[in-house]
Amino acid sequence: MTDAALPVTERAVERFTEAYLRSLGAEIEKRGRQWTVTLPADADTALELDGDVLEIVSDSDEVDEGVIAISPEAPFVERMLDESADRTPIGSLSLTQDQFELKLPPWITGGTVEVVDGSFTPYYDRRALCALFHVGIETVSEYQTEELHAVAVDLNDHEERPRLAETYLDLAEDDQRDPSEGRQFDEQTLGDAIETANEVLESEIAPMVRDTRERATRAAEVELDEYRQFVQQRREEIDEELSRLNDRIEDETEAIDAATEQAERVEALRKRKELQSELDDRRAELDDLTEQIERNFPEKRREVRERHDLTVRMRPVSATSVSYERGDLILELTTGDATVEKSYSYAIGVGVMEEPSCDRCGRQLTWENPLALERSHFIGDACCGD
């Protein structure tokens, strides 16, 4: 999984604007940072440009009246992005060795071994889905975070190809390169591939979801804690009220016993009844609160937590069928005193497909433990080198 969002710089916006308008068949006449643009009458777009002046600026308020600003977040740029984003969400491209130089992994280039020669022999084509997904995580404590992720999965073995996703994004950004079209998806293949990509995406975003979920849980607990204290305070208040009511009932009882007049006794009896009723109400409230405390506020807890629940929305916004050549990479390696030839499984756009380990101790070769040669043995420089 790769973060696919691009920084919205002035330069990025300028490049995109030119590329998009040209794709619509626009004539662009440039004078410095001002462009005069005319779109063909039959251009398939809601944008209307007929000799209009566009100006590249850093802030859309900077332009004169009648001039269309091209800057990050300028309304015209937003319209163009909206239109383009929805226009062609599905496409295909093909990666072949004549477009890409051989890409060696850091566990080879980072060590003492020199690559004298290398050649790639393609055996067959493989296909992968490279897709962009909007991932939105919504919870009330953080409202919403939204990211764009690139996921590449091979259609044959359903494995993730993170390096292919990176190559794919580089390629989309590189207007100098001119990739050729590949094989389009049919609906069934695309549906299956997206299903696999969803699984990959879910497991890849799991750490982020877990962190957000923990923070949301903490926020819910803070809220619940406030409520817990509130109930506790209320219980203490009721305890005091009960004690006061009991005292007053006792006073009334004494008044009843001491009353000499019938009316006086009746009034005291009425008062005591009222107080008793109030006492019963408070006791009921206390019982209710005590039960809530003992059961740890099940209803309130459910209510607060439900509000803080997370919703993770995943939405594929583009899908590219990427055909890439796969075969063997044969490298001639030397350390000066020894030269050996070694073959690795390799794919265009992905690189070396293996994760080799040290012949002697079995530790994986990485950029921190790069390849070293000891006679004809391939060992790790850090784990078993001199």
Next chain:
Amino acid sequence: MKWWKQMSRENLVEVEFRHEDEDALLADAGESSSLVEHLLSVQANRLQAGQPDSELRSLSHLDEENVKLLEHQVDAAHRALFEMDGKALLADEVGLGKTIEVGMILKEMHYRGTDDAVLILTPAQLAQQWQAEMLEKFGLDFTCNYDDDFAGFDAHDHVIASIDTAKSDRHRSTVLARDWDVLVLDEAHYVKNEDTDRYELLEKLSYDYAFFLTATPIQNDVTDLYNIISLLRPGLFGTREAFRNYFVNKSQETLVNRNELQNRLRKVMIRNRRDETDIDFTPRNVTTRTFEPSPAEKDLYQSVTDYVRTAYGEDQGQKLVLMTLQKEVVSSPEALKQTVERQLDVEDGKVVAHADQLNRILDCVDAVETPTKLESVQRITSEARERVDKGRVIVFTQFRATQQKLIETFADQGYTTHPFHGGHSSDEKEEIVERFEEEGGVLVSTDAMNEGRNLQFCNVMVNYDLPWNPMKVEQRIGRIHRIGQEREVYVFNIALEDTIEEYVLERLYHKIDLFQQSVGELSEILTRLEETGGNFEDEVFERLVSADSEVELENDFDAMAIDLQEQRDLADKLEDFNKGVFEGFDLGDSDD
């Protein structure tokens, strides 16, 4: 070890994964496409995502023609959404645009797709104004409980309703049965009392996000603040008793421990003060020109008033029609004539009540040659033609027939005219306003010209007739007297002596200086009036028809003015009181 470190997986809040919109993408599979265009789509998606996430992304999608956002409003919307756990009390001082802040919040939620079910509860008199503002300023379409097609709280996903409708026996169960994503409560101080049905409704409502609005969180005593905040965050202030013990000086009923209160309030309340914002209005000049009606007009007015009194005395079910007649008679004979003819034009065989009186009204209509108001309005437009840029004047009337007469008259006099009414599509309305700006002349509008239309390029307005509800008058004035207006604004009211209009103008509006109130202040006054059981227009009408003599009528209107003045004084007092309480409160971000 902190307690949250011990959280087990079972203790975590639930997570729901939603896979969305796959079908839309799959539908495009198999279609041939250009690789260049596809890669541009990929780049466009990447650039769209390349914004800091906690920005209000919908801002760039707002039409600046419809709404001008101020810094404090953007800031409030941002904080309410991103820093307050989805629940906020927006407590700006009056007139700073709390409705705009909520509009921005809702727009952002709409943009991000987190607004599946939204409920806005308001006082009855403000519901439709909310509906219009949300639509015109933010493009958010809400169904109001006063709409003809309102089919209940379970039938629409975006509802604006009067809080009393929501709590009524008829609707209460459906309101409570739903899980709302967002709840907005306007004039939240009317829900401050915990022993009321309103409070109970709010307490039982189920929602994820809540935004409460009030300029005066404290009405009677500081416990009001406790009650409102407790609806948003139960437990934030502990029990009522504990709150009073800790924050209220009992002998003087003043606040103590302000720093602690501020710390807690900061989690949930935003309050902007007028003197900290850059809101600045140019002066407003209101002139009322009252003219003596011609004898024919006097006759006409008297015959209509007599008929209305007689008919209302017999059948109160006709109230709306009768009210309309009483308004039309001071607007124009043309407007009146149409309604009276419709009254007479019933199916054969049916007897029309008071047909003789209605026919007499028609005779009186015919006797009026040139309405006095029509002459006087021309004096204003002619003066404007000489002294104002492109002679731009907006003339407001409540009635289409009056509008038509005015347009004909102005056109005959050689003015460029622009009629504007509810029958135009929104594109047409847009074009009319653009033409008016460009060509100048006179724009004659009905009250279909409401919130959101930006006419600050014009600074002269005429109320050819007057709505009885001051809120509507203020809405008219607000079309030109708004942020961005750089010139002094001139409002002319035209009225005929000894008519209902003169009473409303002189006895009500001017006496309590209503023309100088802001929408925020007016809504406060009217809501207070509503709380005491009154509807402004109904009260005006009732007083008119029930007075036995002119003296009694004058006294009645004076009494009504006193009521209004009292509500205004109370509103002012509360505003001052709240200012005092929150003085020195910095409810912005904490420095620590």
